[in-house]
Amino acid sequence: MKEVVAQLKTISPVWTAGLDRANNSPREVGLVGSLRWWYEVLVRGLCGYACDPTDADRCSFDDDGYRRGGLEGGLRTVCPACQMFGCGGWSSKFRLLVTDDKGQPKLSLDNKGVTFQLHFLPTKAWLPTEQWLLGQVLILIDHYGALGGRTTLKPPKMPDYGQVQLLKNVPYPKLTRREVETWLAGITKGSENISRRQSTQAPQIPRLGYFFFNTEQWLDTKQMNQVVQADRTGFMAGRRGVSKKIFSSQPAKRFLGYTTDQRMLSSVLKTLEQMGISNVKTGQEVLNAL
Numbered sequence: 509m510k511e512v513v514a515q516l517k518t519i520s521p522v523w524t525a526g527l528d529r530a531n532n533s534p535r536e537v538g539l540v541g542s543l544r545w546w547y548e549v550l551v552r553g554l555c556g557y558a559c560d561p562t563d564a565d566r567c568s569f570d571d572d573g574y575r576r577g578g579l580e581g582g583l584r585t586v587c588p589a590c591q592m593f594g595c596g597g598w599s600s601k602f603r604l605l606v607t608d609d610k611g612q613p614k615l616s617l618d619n620k621g622v623t624f625q626l627h628f629l630p631t632k633a634w635l636p637t638e639q640w641l642l643g644q645v646l647i648l649i650d651h652y653g654a655l656g657g658r659t660t661l662k663p664p665k666m667p668d669y670g671q672v673q674l675l676k677n678v679p680y681p682k683l684t685r686r687e688v689e690t691w692l693a694g695i696t697k698g699s700e701n702i703s704r705r706q707s708t709q710a711p712q713i714p715r716l717g718y719f720f721f722n723t724e725q726w727l728d729t730k731q732m733n734q735v736v737q738a739d740r741t742g743f744m745a746g747r748r749g750v751s752k753k754i755f756s757s758q759p760a761k762r763f764l765g766y767t768t769d770q771r772m773l774s775s776v777l778k779t780l781e782q783m784g785i786s787n788v789k790t791g792q793e794v795l796n797a798l
């Protein structure tokens with residue numbers, strides 16, 4: 509399988525060193541982390557199962573299953589996100605390489621207006637559905653989200669991070685949302701382990717259907733606080749060490765956030781309306797358009 513390449517341009521600096529610049533982790537690690545986050549959000553939005561890789565209940569390759577039933581048996585306990593991005597006992601299906609627009613790996617994403625390429629170097633064969641999901645993830649990041657770490661720190665404390673423009677997406681097959689949903693449902697149905705974990709997954713886990721997006725304006729701290737107060741449970745407000753569930757970018761003029769269920773989402777939408785903010789799109793609307 510040949511490499512697939514996406515071309516992007518920074519609108520604001522992209523934070524690429526994960527949480528700690530001193531740990532010398534390669535910048536690709538941070539980018540893969542944020543691609544994975546959106547991949548998981550999308551898979552869950554399409555009613556598939558994606559584990560929380562930071563949770564004790566995360567996936568690992570089933571060695572016994574492998575001995576009994578080969579690769580298919582080993583992967584029966586591995587969610588679609590881990591199948592693509594790797595988990596204990598199973599390596600990622602690709603290696604990511606970041607270069608400038610000429611293919612040179614020496615570049616900095618610390619400024620705006622930098623054109624760069626994400627090279628996905630397959631290490632295992634991809635399914636058409638996986639390539640489709642990756643293409644959709646890059647579109648989501650371009651239209652609504654952000655890439656890399658530190659995307660929650662707001663001015664004036666820190667510069668705004670992670671806003672990127674997708675100049676050229678990876679190629680992906682023309683599949684319908686229904687086809688991908690059917691594939692995801694098949695993975696859940698075909699595995700008792702995944703069915704069980706999906707049915708007990710916490711509502712706090714981000715699912716695209718319960719997101720909200722606006723691509724015409726940004727929110728200041730006061731406005732963001734007003735929005736999170738629409739949620740009486742305190743989930744959206746976060747707490748020490750747990751970030752707010754609303755993010756806004758001044759340079760890209762956008763904000764997004766997520767809720768745990770339809771009820772919380774409705775009260776957020778109502779609050780935004782009362783604040784005079786219109787043109788808010790829900791995650792479900794984004795999913796319906798796929």
Ligand SMILES: [Zn+2]
Pocket residue numbers: 558559560566567586587588589590591595
């Ligand atoms: Zn998983």
